[in-house]
Structure formats: structure tokens, C-alpha cells
Amino acid sequence: MIKVALAGNPNCGKTTLFNDLTGSKQHVGNWPGVTVDKKEGTCKKNKDIRILDLPGTYSLSPYSAEEIVAMETITGKNGEKPDVVVNIVDATSIERNLYLTLQIMETNVPMVLALNMMDEVTEAGTKIDVSGLEKELGITIIPMVARSGKGVDELLRAVEKLAVSKSTPKQLPIFEEIKKLEADAESEEDKEEAEVAVADIRYKAIGDIVSKTVKKKKASKTEATKSDKIDKILTNRFWGIPIFLIIMYAMFACTFSENFLWLGINSPGKWLEGAVGTVWSWIVDGIAEAISGASPWLQALIVDGILEGIGAVLGFMPLVLVLYLLMSVLEDSGYMARVAFIMDRIFRKFGLSGRSFIPLLMGYGCGVPAIMATRTLEKEKDRKITATITTFMPCGAKLPIFAMFASTIFANDNQILVTYSLYILALVAAIVVSLLLNKFVYKSEASNFIMELPQYRIPTIKSVLIHGWEKVKGFGKKAGTIILLSTIFIWFLSNFNADSFNGKNREMNEDNSVMCENMEDSFLASAGRVVAPVFKPLGFGEWRPAVGVVTGWIAKENVVVTFAQLYEEDVTDEYLEQFFADMSLEELEELGFENGEYDSEAAADIYAEGILFEGGDENALPTMRKDISTKAAAYAYMVFNLLCMPCFAAVGALKRELKTWKATGGAVLVQMVTAYIVALIVKLVGGLI
Amino acid sequence: MTLRDLKPGQCGVVDSIKGTGNIRRRVLEMGVTPGTKIDVIKVAPLGDPVQVELRGYDLSLRKDEAEAIILK
Ligand SMILES: Nc1nc2c(ncn2[C@@H]2O[C@H](COP(=O)(O)OP(=O)(O)O)[C@@H](O)[C@H]2O)c(=O)[nH]1
Ligand SMILES: [Mg+2]
Numbered sequence A: 001m002i003k004v005a006l007a008g009n010p011n012c013g014k015t016t017l018f019n020d021l022t023g024s025k026q027h028v029g030n031w032p033g034v035t036v037d038k039k040e041g042t043c044k045k046n047k048d049i050r051i052l053d054l055p056g057t058y059s060l061s062p063y064s065a066e067e068i069v070a071m072e073t074i075t076g077k078n079g080e081k082p083d084v085v086v087n088i089v090d091a092t093s094i095e096r097n098l099y100l101t102l103q104i105m106e107t108n109v110p111m112v113l114a115l116n117m118m119d120e121v122t123e124a125g126t127k128i129d130v131s132g133l134e135k136e137l138g139i140t141i142i143p144m145v146a147r148s149g150k151g152v153d154e155l156l157r158a159v160e161k162l163a164v165s166k167s168t169p170k171q172l173p174i175f176e177e178i179k180k181l182e183a184d185a186e187s188e189e190d191k192e193e194a195e196v197a198v199a200d201i202r203y204k205a206i207g208d209i210v211s212k213t214v215k216k217k218k219a220s221k222t223e224a225t226k227s228d229k230i231d232k233i234l235t236n237r238f239w240g241i242p243i244f245l246i247i248m249y250a251m252f253a254c255t256f257s258e259n260f261l262w263l264g265i266n267s268p269g270k271w272l273e274g275a276v277g278t279v280w281s282w283i284v285d286g287i288a289e290a291i292s293g294a295s296p297w298l299q300a301l302i303v304d305g306i307l308e309g310i311g312a313v314l315g316f317m318p319l320v321l322v323l324y325l326l327m328s329v330l331e332d333s334g335y336m337a338r339v340a341f342i343m344d345r346i347f348r349k350f351g352l353s354g355r356s357f358i359p360l361l362m363g364y365g366c367g368v369p370a371i372m373a374t375r376t377l378e379k380e381k382d383r384k385i386t387a388t389i390t391t392f393m394p395c396g397a398k399l400p401i402f403a404m405f406a407s408t409i410f411a412n413d414n415q416i417l418v419t420y421s422l423y424i425l426a427l428v429a430a431i432v433v434s435l436l437l438n439k440f441v442y443k444s445e446a447s448n449f450i451m452e453l454p455q456y457r458i459p460t461i462k463s464v465l466i467h468g469w470e471k472v473k474g475f476g477k478k479a480g481t482i483i484l485l486s487t488i489f490i491w492f493l494s495n496f497n498a499d500s501f502n503g504k505n506r507e508m509n510e511d512n513s514v515m516c517e518n519m520e521d522s523f524l525a526s527a528g529r530v531v532a533p534v535f536k537p538l539g540f541g542e543w544r545p546a547v548g549v550v551t552g553w554i555a556k557e558n559v560v561v562t563f564a565q566l567y568e569e570d571v572t573d574e575y576l577e578q579f580f581a582d583m584s585l586e587e588l589e590e591l592g593f594e595n596g597e598y599d600s601e602a603a604a605d606i607y608a609e610g611i612l613f614e615g616g617d618e619n620a621l622p623t624m625r626k627d628i629s630t631k632a633a634a635y636a637y638m639v640f641n642l643l644c645m646p647c648f649a650a651v652g653a654l655k656r657e658l659k660t661w662k663a664t665g666g667a668v669l670v671q672m673v674t675a676y677i678v679a680l681i682v683k684l685v686g687g688l689i
Numbered sequence B: 001m002t003l004r005d006l007k008p009g010q011c012g013v014v015d016s017i018k019g020t021g022n023i024r025r026r027v028l029e030m031g032v033t034p035g036t037k038i039d040v041i042k043v044a045p046l047g048d049p050v051q052v053e054l055r056g057y058d059l060s061l062r063k064d065e066a067e068a069i070i071l072k
Helices: A013-022 A065-075 A091-106 A119-123 A130-137 A152-165 A173-186 A188-213 A224-232 A239-258 A267-288 A298-335 A337-350 A355-360 A367-376 A382-390 A396-408 A415-441 A459-495 A505-507 A523-538 A543-551 A557-568 A573-581 A583-589 A600-612 A629-644 A648-658 A659-689 B023-028 B063-065
Strands: A004-010 A026-030 A037-042 A050-052 A084-090 A110-116 A140-143 B012-017 B039-045 B049-053 B057-061 B068-069
Touching: A004 A013, A004 A065, A004 A091, A004 A152, A013 A026, A013 A037, A013 A050, A013 A084, A013 A152, A026 A505, A026 B049, A037 A119, A050 A152, A065 A355, A084 A152, A084 A224, A091 A110, A091 A119, A091 A173, A091 A188, A091 A659, A091 B057, A110 A119, A110 A130, A110 A152, A130 A188, A140 A152, A173 B039, A224 A239, A224 A337, A239 A267, A239 A298, A267 A298, A298 A337, A298 A367, A298 A459, A298 A648, A337 A355, A337 A415, A355 A367, A355 A382, A367 A382, A367 A459, A367 A583, A367 A648, A382 A415, A382 A648, A396 A415, A396 A557, A396 A600, A396 A629, A415 A505, A415 A629, A415 A659, A459 A523, A459 A543, A505 A573, A523 A543, A523 A629, A543 A629, A557 A600, A557 B049, A573 A600, A648 A659, A659 B049, B012 B023, B049 B063, B063 B068
Parallel strands: A004 A050, A004 A084, A084 A110, A110 A140
Antiparallel strands: A026 A037, A037 A050, B012 B039, B012 B068, B039 B049, B049 B057
16 A cells, blocks of 8 residues: 655645546545545555645645644654655746745655646746756656646656655755754744745755756746736726626526526526425425325324435535535636635735635525535635634525514514615624634634735636535535434424323324324423523513524524414414415415415415515514514514524534534534624614614 | 835835744745845735735735835
8 A cells, every 4th residue: 555645835736636646536534633624535547556635735834734734744743654745846836836845855755746737837938857857856757737637647657666665855955954044043033033044045945946947938028928818807906896796796696596697597506406306306205105104203204304304405405516616616717816815805804814705695695505615715714714604694594584574573664674784784793703703712813815826727627527526425425414313303392292202192183193283282392481581681582483493493494484383373274265365366376376276275384485485464473473572572583593503404514614513513602692692782772762 | 115115017126024923934935035036916906915926926915914025
């Protein structure tokens, strides 16, 4: 077994080479203790070679999580020492890339240098004397084009050879000098001075080597590269921001829009979501049919618990997939770095990076892909904070809650203002929490924006597809279990009570089911009665609103469905009949009644999902208005549902990004506390008005 | 004079780096060492950060960070 570690700067083509080498046989995990991806794979051409993708770093000095991981892996502090390090160098910016090369050479591990992006070097008319460079550095150098796979075989052969010979790189004279400088520095001040001197020594040595081996075509000032021309437009003083907004809007629309480009059709994301949903409902119907002989509770467990949970996971996959395909196009093309460049000015004020804009924007559509989008943020701290605050955004599933309250309790107010103010409130809460987390939790020193702006490149379909597929697979695997288990758990709580287990339910129920007939009697309702007093200060300290919060964790729109079930005295058959009485056949059909015929069986569901979701009945749920009696309380309830723990699917995504239960729990705690405090402020201030 | 004082299209040669800590370290690692020639390419649409070119690649940094880079 040969252990190979891939090391290189960000954007040097590491991921591309890794995919070349491993094909699809790879495994993504994380390094212990840090949220840095650990990608491992077996080489497809030589099963004896195991490849480990190190995080992209500019240097090995241990100042960020990525650099520490890279350093410790190379030196063998972090598990087994690799047999060979493949250092990938972006030949188009060879000077900066060789800085890391010198540092790896200093660690004295056997190494090969993969000189990547040779196609671009040739195109630019630059000549690199590879054998001269080999002599200067004393290591094997393989020129290659990772994108087309050129040079990959040669690289493998060099790796195999080195694994046998184990020859270590030549130690340049400057290494002695550097060691001495570092050893002599004692005080902090000395150390800082030594750092400057060391960086200077390394770059001077690189300058010497490069001047001997790299011949750049005399660049005339007027001749801009293609990439420069594109950049001139995309980050232009005047058009830069409008273009940015259009690209962001297009991305959002492709994923979430139900009226794509005003064509009246669904966006690819929504379309795929619908298709998956339809196919899944056929499967569910089929399974339900097949098990119709089983005992009622088992049927319910399978259909309403397990299949519902799997359906929730499947339901999110299309959105994750489409958003991820688009994000990898932005990432691979080099535009993502410009997003940060354009938005930095605004986001640094909140202690975040400009890239946080994308997850926050996506949060308006759905929290799940939004949380997963935080993966593209460079710093661990930014990833964590953004993942925590991104579900504050009013995602699509929260809108029915707002619609129901706006149309009833706020029937005589400016309903648009009520809803709109929640959007603003979400943003303000996100900003404030981000600032507080920055200050008190991460105690971060001032962030910096010293970042490479990579060349624009046309992304390859292969890498975009691999990215998208990895995300979907990861979501299905990691978040799937959490979503499934929690959905089943809440299903259990809302359908069972103590009488389920002493036979009383079985005696009472017509169908001999052990489940409880009304949610009112369930474990969940009992729990709601216990926790309700906690919400007293917020103005909705009754059990039914409390249960609504909990069922909202399965999916936020469930709050409305649950209300329709719990306030059933308001949604009687007579009420429904009267409500639908005035509607025409077409209207009834539109709402989902088959053939436009009123059907009392279907009416309750259609009323909840067709009418309440849209805020279509201003007289709805009068009893609810006793539990949530004032406008301040109603607003506080909306705010609480807006900001508190997101649905389990989002929590699953959160766990996937934050890696540990501790960090995930911490994020959820922050969300709950924020929701409580903001709702309390709303209630108190609202009470004064 | 510092890098901050340059306008897009102008260039300068690094003399020294002020400041301490991570930012200075990062700037050095990215190749901004004494004697390096830096071209200012452009300023971001909102007025900050700036994009510069050195050692054959593009780097972005904030104006405050550019101020720490003293030019000859
Ligand atoms: N022209 C060219 N582009 C490449 C080559 N290798 C990778 N790329 C592109 O460079 C960009 C960054 O590559 P990636 O593998 O994501 O780099 P990483 O950040 O080091 O993982 C992508 O757009 C790749 O398609 C190459 O040999 N030639
Ligand atoms: Mg990569």
C-alpha cells in the first residue's frame, strides 16, 4: 500500500487531479476536531495507491485549521506519514506556488511536483525549462494538464518509483539558514522579524530559480488576456453590482421559482422536486396498498412515519442538486471569488465574508441547500456562523404561517407590511447574532481579505456533475438518518398516549387501533401542556400553539396543518361545507376537489393546505384567537417560528456541515435563545403600542 | 507612500510591511516581500477591496491592508 498525499495552493487543480486519479471511488470525511473536509480515495489505475486530498493552503505555517491539517498530515503527526507527497503547482503562477513547495521540501518527505495547467502556460507563450527546474529543486517534475488527464500516467509512474526509492528532496542551502533564523528567535518580536526574513529568503530563492528556468513572453501592456477582459466587465465599477444581482437572481430562480423567468413554468429545481414527489407518491400508494392488511398502527408507522420521513429527504434532494450544480459552476469558473470581492465591503461589517451572501440568499428559498452552501466559505468561523444564522431567513415553508396570521388576526392591518417586516426582522436578527457570535463565541481577531482572485476558466461538466452528486449523496446519507428518525419520533408522540399500551385505545377505537384518535390526547399534547408556561411571557402560553412549534420542526408549514387539526371545533364539517358552498365548480376543482365536486372527506385537508396556507379565510380559527389573543402575541408567535430551530431536514444539513453534535446543538441553542429573546421583545414592545 | 495611495493603473515596488500578526504573515506568504513589483488593477464596485497583480497572479486585499504595505 502506497499512501499519497496531494498538497497544493487553493485553485491549483487539486480536486480535478484527485477526481482523475480516483474516479468515483472516493470517500469524504473530516479531520478529527476540525470542519475541514478529508477526501480519500483509491487510485483506479493502481489499487495499491491510496490518495488523500489535503486542504488547499498557501503555506504550511500553522495559523489556520487548513494549514495545521496539511502540516500535520505531511509530517505524520496526524496519523500515518504519507509515503509520497504530490505537490501540485499551478504553473501560471509558479512563483507563489513554489513557496509551498519549498516548505514541503523542508519537511524532507519524498515528493513529486505535478506542474499543472501547462495548457494555459503554453497558450500564454511562457516557456518553462522543466529539466532545469528539476535540477534546481532536486525533485521529479511532471508537467501536466489535470483537466484533460494529460500527464496523469507519468505522474503515477513517478509516484510508484519514488515509493520504492524513497529518495527525499535535495536540501537547499537556504533551509539551513531558515532553521537557524527560526531557532535563534526567542522573543515574540524576534519571531516576527524572523518570519519576515524567512519569507524574504524563500521568495528570493524562488526568484533566482524562476529567473533561470521560466521565460515569459514579453507581455505588452495593452494585450489583456481573455480572463482579464471578462473580469473587466464582471467587476466593473458600474455594471459589476447589477450583473452580480442578475446572476444571483437567476440562480435563485433556477432553484426555487414557480414562475421561471415569468414563463409561467416551474424552474428546473421545482420541476424536479415535483417529479420526484409524484413518483414517490406512487410508490407510497403502492406500499400502502400492499400492507393494507397489517395492523393499523403498523400501517401508520410505515406510511405516516417512515415513508413520510424518506419523502422529506427525497423532497429536498432536487433542490440540493440543482443549487449545487449551479454553485459549482460559479465556483469552478472563478466567479465565486469575485462574489466575495464585490460583497466584502458590506459583509465585513457583520464579521462575515462576502461569500456568505449566497447561503443567506438561498435561505429565502430553503434552508437545507442554503446550509450546505456554506461549505464554499473559506474560513471555518464564517462557515459556522453563516450556517447558524441562515435559517433565520423566511424560507418558503414559513410563508403559510405568515399568511394564516396576516389574513386573520391582522385582517384589518396592512398585511403586506406585516409580512415584509418579518423579512427585515430576519435580516436584522441574522446580523446581530453574527456580530455577537463573532465577538463572544469566536472572539475572532479582525478578519482579512488577502485572497487570490483566480483566472476565469470554463468549468468542466464532469467536475460540476461530480460536485453535485457528492452533495446529494452526502445529504442523503448524513442528514437522511436524522430527518427520518426525528420524523418518526414526532409521529409517535402525536399519535400515541399511555392508553395505547394498556389496551384502552384498542377497546375504544372502532378499528381496534392502539393509536389515539385525537391529537389532543397524545403524548405530544401532554408535553405541550407541560412546556406551554414557558411561552407565557411571549403571549402564547397555551398547549396548542406549543404543539404547533414542535410539529413545525418536521416542516414549518406543518404549523398551519396542525392548527387546523387542533382547533377542530372551528373546522367542523358544517363550517367547511358553508365555506366552500359559494365556490364554483372550477374553483373547487382548482383547490383539489375531484371533478369540482365537494367531498367532505377531503375538505379538511384542502381547507388547511389550500385555504389557510394562502391566508384565504379571514374568519378562520376563532378559538385560536383565544390562545393567541393579541396582535403582539400573534406577531411574537410568527417571530418565534421564524427564528427558532429549523425543520429537522435543516438540522440534518447543519449537523453535516458542523460535523459534531456538540456544535450542532450549540447552533440550535443559539437559534432557540434568539427566537425567544426577539419574540419577547416583540411582545413587550407590542404591548406598549 | 503606501499601496493604498496608488490608483488603478499605477504600480510600485514594496519597501517593507508594517503591522504585526496574521495579516502581515499572510501578506508575506502571498509573495508581497520587499522588492516585489505590484500593479494596482482595480477597486471593487463598492470602493473596497482593491485588486492588485504581483508575481503573475491577481490578489485582492482591503484598503486597510494595503495601507500596511510601504512602497519605495
Ligand atoms: N486550463 C486548465 N484548467 C485546469 C486544469 N486543472 C484544473 N483546471 C481548472 O482549474 C479550476 C480549479 O481547479 P480545482 O480542481 O477545483 O482546484 P482546487 O481548488 O485545487 O481543488 C477549475 O476550473 C478546473 O477546471 C488544467 O490542467 N488546465
Ligand atoms: Mg477544490
